[in-house]
Amino acid sequence: MxxxxxxxxxxxxxxxxxxxxxxxxxxxxxxxxxxxxxxxxxxxxxxxxxxxxxxxxxxxxxxxxxxxxxxxxxxxxxxxxxxxxxxxxxxxxxxxxxxxxxxxxxxxxxxxxxxxxxxxxxxxxxxxxxxxxxxxxxDASATWPQWLKRKIESDWPAFAGAIFANSAQAAPLWLRVNRRKLSRDAYAEKLDELGLSFTVDDELPEAIRIDEPVAVNALPGFAEGEISVQDGSAQLVADAVAPAAQSRVLDACAAPGGKTMHLLERDASLRLLALDVDARRLQRVGENLARNGLHAELRQADAADPAGWWNGEFFDSVLLDAPCSATGIVRRQPDVLLHRREADIAALTALQAKLLDSLWKLLQPGGVLLYATCSVLKDENERQIDAFLARTPDALAEPLDARFGHASGAGRQCLPGEGGRDGFFYARLRKRLAK
Ligand SMILES: C[S@@+](CC[C@H](N)C(=O)[O-])C[C@H]1O[C@@H](n2cnc3c(N)ncnc32)[C@H](O)[C@@H]1O
The missing domain is CATH 1.10.940.10 (NusB-like)
Known part of the structure; x- marks a missing residue:
């Protein structure tokens, strides 16, 4: 430095x-x-x-x-x-x-x-x-408010120490190579030429991880859209959604557009509607798409209130990258521990449940809703999905493989720092075909 x-x-x-x-x-x-x-x-x-x-x-x-x-x-x-x-x-x-x-x-x-x-x-x-x-x-847990520390210890008794310790570490820089523009190997050569050390991960086909601090906009090809910054855990979401070519996809909480971009970089034939309640953040989705010559329909709207924006056409896939406590990304947002209040968790879980229920109705029978959060709290993750499955008879959880982390109820949880990745929860929910 x-x-x-x-x-x-x-x-x-x-x-x-x-x-x-x-x-x-x-x-x-x-x-x-x-x-x-x-x-x-x-x-x-x-x-x-x-x-x-x-x-x-x-x-x-x-x-x-x-x-x-x-x-x-x-x-x-x-x-x-x-x-x-x-x-x-x-x-x-x-x-x-x-x-x-x-x-x-x-x-x-x-x-x-x-x-x-x-x-x-x-x-x-x-x-x-x-x-x-x-x-x-x-003790690394000393930065955590007592109420949150207790929740983590009760949700993850065997892993709480690692969660606290890893959340105090600097996060690596994860890049996602836009393979529409060049292969990961070709980009890796550019980094080699600069003498930067990095890691590639067989489980994440577009990812490159750089552990030493570098300014991302000084990296080659950044302005040209060859790479974007996206944590490995967030990159796995596209694998979990896995939409079919030309299918209709709703990215319900899309801003600033990391996952929208990833889905479209993989398959520009998707008919994707990117929604966010926050107009300014949604604008960034538009800018990111434009930077890469990709297209999605953008809409500023409340995903929990489809009456205001839905045209009645069902979606084949819905991505709900839900607003959450961000307790899985404390290493990237250390201020979360200063600002989060206990009452926030109940408000967030209520919002997530409302989003799940509202968006489920827009899903084609046979379609998939992918629920994801960057939280490590079971109230927002495992218990949220258990409750949803209990009240939604036509929802069926589909297994995700071990790349997505620890089995956690009907989903999987990556804990902060595991594989160098952010804490993230994933649940893949299929809507049963009507009998
Ligand atoms: C975890 S972030 C999404 C990150 C994004 N998927 C990405 O990969 O870049 C959650 C987003 O949900 C949005 N949001 C919160 N409540 C919402 C609602 N009721 N309807 C639509 N979007 C909402 C927030 O504005 C925020 O942009």
Whole structure:
């Protein structure tokens, strides 16, 4: 990771502190980064800002424990940005392993730039101590709110420790090669030429996994649509839907369009309707399709209320990539653990059930509904599908193979970090033919 100790380097630390503080105050990390990154010129500085924010938030329990024992007097309510800057400083010295001198001086300078000249000495002293002593370990579950920790421990008693530990690790970059444009081997050669190390996975025909941090828009062919970013677990969804050529497919919660694109890259003959309730996110589906010269019908609508948009023509396949707690992708969205409330889970499971019931009615007898979430909670997954099957006599769960993870009720669950992949749940539901 390059370090720039000039003004730009200080600016990156200032932006990082402001973004982390905003996330602590309830803003989403994605929204904060979307607002901040365009203010930074250099692509390496943008990558550094992201790396600092992600690491600080993933490791915040450990960093906060160190602060608690090292600070003579706890930080006050008005010290949010300073607290965030200290976390950003720890991230640079700890997981990111930046050269200490430059990281330290830019971070101390950032304290001054944040209007805290009187606390710059304290920042310097704390960061020097971190450099000398290292940041002591804490249990990886310490970042998780108690109620959620208990749920995971009760749902996955044998795997809870691994879920917490893997969720604290940086996620790899997964690419999906657009085989309409070039083969995976041909793209892999391009990466070879750049000297980048990567892994290919026999189970995922379009996937390439890069474990070292790289800026995706600096990769060859990104702007030309040769590759997209998509986790391996999300790439498996296309295998689970497996629609027939020219069939009519509904992608009911489509934005930003990763799975829509994948399905169409595999088979542009699909008659695909991509729906999302969020107009701005749906716009991104349109942009992604245009970037690749693919076509789908797009519609901004509530999938749970088909009366408002459905034309009466049944679908052969329905993909319900449902809104969920995102507890399987904490390594990519560490702010989930700061923002998720216990009451959210009941609201989400009710919405998922409503979506399942509404969309089922639009499915052709003999057709398949693929239910997927990036959650690890059984309420949203195994128990959600068990309840659906119990109240839906014409639904039949079809087996998915072991690539999809642990058997979990009528579906399968990949847990975070397994095979380098995100936590994901899949259930394949066939509508029985009328007798
Ligand atoms: C997990 S994300 C989908 C990701 C997407 N399938 C992809 O692969 O890029 C869930 C999506 O559901 C959408 N959503 C939530 N409630 C919805 C509803 N009632 N009807 C349609 N879309 C909804 C959200 O706006 C969000 O874009």
């Amino acid at each position: 390059p370090v720039n100790s000039s003004q730009a380097g200080v600016a990156v630390r200032v932006f990082a502190a402001k973004a982390i503080d905003a996330v602590y105050r309830g803003r989403s990390l994605k929204a904060e980064l979307a607002a901040t990154l365009p203010k930074i010129h250099d692509v390496r500085d943008r990558a550094l800002l992201e790396a600092i924010c992600f690491t600080a938030l993933r490791q915040r329990a450990r960093y906060d424990a160190a602060l608690k024992s090292w600070l003579q007097k706890p930080l006050g309510a008005k010290d949010g940005e300073l607290h965030a800057l200290l976390l950003a400083g720890f991230a640079q010295l700890d997981e990111l392993q930046l050269p200490a001198h430059a990281a330290l001086s830019a971070t101390v300078e950032a304290a001054r730039a944040l209007g805290r000249p009187h606390q710059a000495g304290m920042v310097n002293a704390i960061l020097r101590r971190a450099q000398r002593e290292g940041l002591p370990p804490v």
